[in-house]
Amino acid sequence: MFSNLSDRINNTIRKVRGRGRLTAQELDGVLREIKLSLLEADVHYKVTKSFVNKIREKAIGKEIEKSLSPGEVISSIVYEEMVHILGEKNEALNFSGNPPFVIMVVGLQGSGKTTTTAKLARFLRTKGRNPILVSCDPYRPAAKQQLSIMAKRVNAAVFENDGSSAVDTAKACLKFAKQAGKDVIILDTAGRLHIEEDLMQELEEIKKITSPKEILFVADAMMGQEAVNIALEFNKRLNLSGVIFTKIDGDARGGAVLSIKSVTGSPIKFIGTGEKVEDIELFHPDRVASRILGMGDMLTLVEKVKQAETKDTDIIKKLKTRQFTLDDFLEQIRKVKKMGSLAGTLKLIPGLSKIRLGNMEEMDKETKSIEAVILSMTKEERKNFRIINASRKRRIAKGSGTRVPDVNRLLKQFNELSHMMKGLNKRKAMQMMQNLGSYPKMF
Numbered sequence: 001m002f003s004n005l006s007d008r009i010n011n012t013i014r015k016v017r018g019r020g021r022l023t024a025q026e027l028d029g030v031l032r033e034i035k036l037s038l039l040e041a042d043v044h045y046k047v048t049k050s051f052v053n054k055i056r057e058k059a060i061g062k063e064i065e066k067s068l069s070p071g072e073v074i075s076s077i078v079y080e081e082m083v084h085i086l087g088e089k090n091e092a093l094n095f096s097g098n099p100p101f102v103i104m105v106v107g108l109q110g111s112g113k114t115t116t117t118a119k120l121a122r123f124l125r126t127k128g129r130n131p132i133l134v135s136c137d138p139y140r141p142a143a144k145q146q147l148s149i150m151a152k153r154v155n156a157a158v159f160e161n162d163g164s165s166a167v168d169t170a171k172a173c174l175k176f177a178k179q180a181g182k183d184v185i186i187l188d189t190a191g192r193l194h195i196e197e198d199l200m201q202e203l204e205e206i207k208k209i210t211s212p213k214e215i216l217f218v219a220d221a222m223m224g225q226e227a228v229n230i231a232l233e234f235n236k237r238l239n240l241s242g243v244i245f246t247k248i249d250g251d252a253r254g255g256a257v258l259s260i261k262s263v264t265g266s267p268i269k270f271i272g273t274g275e276k277v278e279d280i281e282l283f284h285p286d287r288v289a290s291r292i293l294g295m296g297d298m299l300t301l302v303e304k305v306k307q308a309e310t311k312d313t314d315i316i317k318k319l320k321t322r323q324f325t326l327d328d329f330l331e332q333i334r335k336v337k338k339m340g341s342l343a344g345t346l347k348l349i350p351g352l353s354k355i356r357l358g359n360m361e362e363m364d365k366e367t368k369s370i371e372a373v374i375l376s377m378t379k380e381e382r383k384n385f386r387i388i389n390a391s392r393k394r395r396i397a398k399g400s401g402t403r404v405p406d407v408n409r410l411l412k413q414f415n416e417l418s419h420m421m422k423g424l425n426k427r428k429a430m431q432m433m434q435n436l437g438s439y440p441k442m443f
Ligand SMILES: Nc1nc2c(ncn2[C@@H]2O[C@H](COP(=O)(O)OP(=O)(O)OP(=O)(O)O)[C@@H](O)[C@H]2O)c(=O)[nH]1
Pocket: 107, 108, 109, 110, 111, 112, 113, 114, 115, 116, 140, 143, 189, 190, 191, 192, 245, 246, 247, 248, 249, 250, 271, 272, 273, 274, 275, 279
């Protein structure tokens, strides 16, 4: 997601980066390019228009005020505006008042509600909450079962009330949760269209009875602007407290994500990044903006690495010290297996978003043979892969049950990776990071 938009905007900015001045005509050209990039990424036309107008206003003001280079001015303004339209900061779930806190999960059929319900339960459990899940879907026979299976995966309790209506089930669950000391209830509702009047009324009734702290609209990012239009309709009926975009891992252009806050007023609270229960992240506008602008997402990575309890030789530390050996590579691969996909994680590192992710994704599947190859190397070889000559390669291939081309490929990929890691330390990357936002010094 966002890769085309990211490429286009960055190319546009790059063109004016080295320039001393920017004429009004040139500024117009840059803004026109940015506008086209946004429209092409499926950003809502109204959002695009106001985005470009704001950049124009600010660019003119800033250039007079300070003698920065046009590239610096434009990139920092684009970053600021992008953070703004994405919602400024992460909006936390509302847990004010007395428990149990009800979270209603609503949306179209197949948007990812049940999966997201389980993901939320897992997330909340890591925050010390004790959630109970309930399927308010008496219509689809397998719906309850699906939720139970997913709940088991995340070790969360499920409330069952066979044969009852959605409203009665919600009501009964509320009563039960109070007795059972559950502090959060997540209501997984049936998928529906906003034009299905009886089903929309059902949601209104559940809302009335359970007084939810959160009504979260689950939007499928792959649907593009249509997801935004439907969120708007749900918002009219239910006054949504937030949106969760799922399937961010797909190849959607991303315009819906950039538009939804401005169009509906509802903030994006989380994003779903895969089918697995751990594939959920808090939505951080600043991090997403920096990802779009090609600076990777250092802070999300830091958080992920922390979550996997990596304390000592993590990637970040290696970046600091500019050493990255095959041993670290092996260690990362093992940790990454815990964290989720390797490709997904590598995409978060500034500069690596451009790496051939096709290869990286394949590598995910090949972790076993990578492990075997690295483990067949001597200590010295792992420290300095350049000493691995043809005869050493033959020995390693034999020892790991692979072939010499496999060893070559691994070394080539490792070489590319370590180059990119080093590239991160370049002064320019530093300047970019500092120019564009509130980043702590990382290396
Ligand atoms: N790639 C990807 N797939 C997802 C994500 N979230 C959900 N899915 C998939 O989307 C499909 C539908 O997910 P569900 O959770 O069953 O959707 P739902 O909204 O509960 O569907 P209904 O209850 O039938 O309305 C499943 O195959 C999920 O694995 C995500 O973030 N990324």
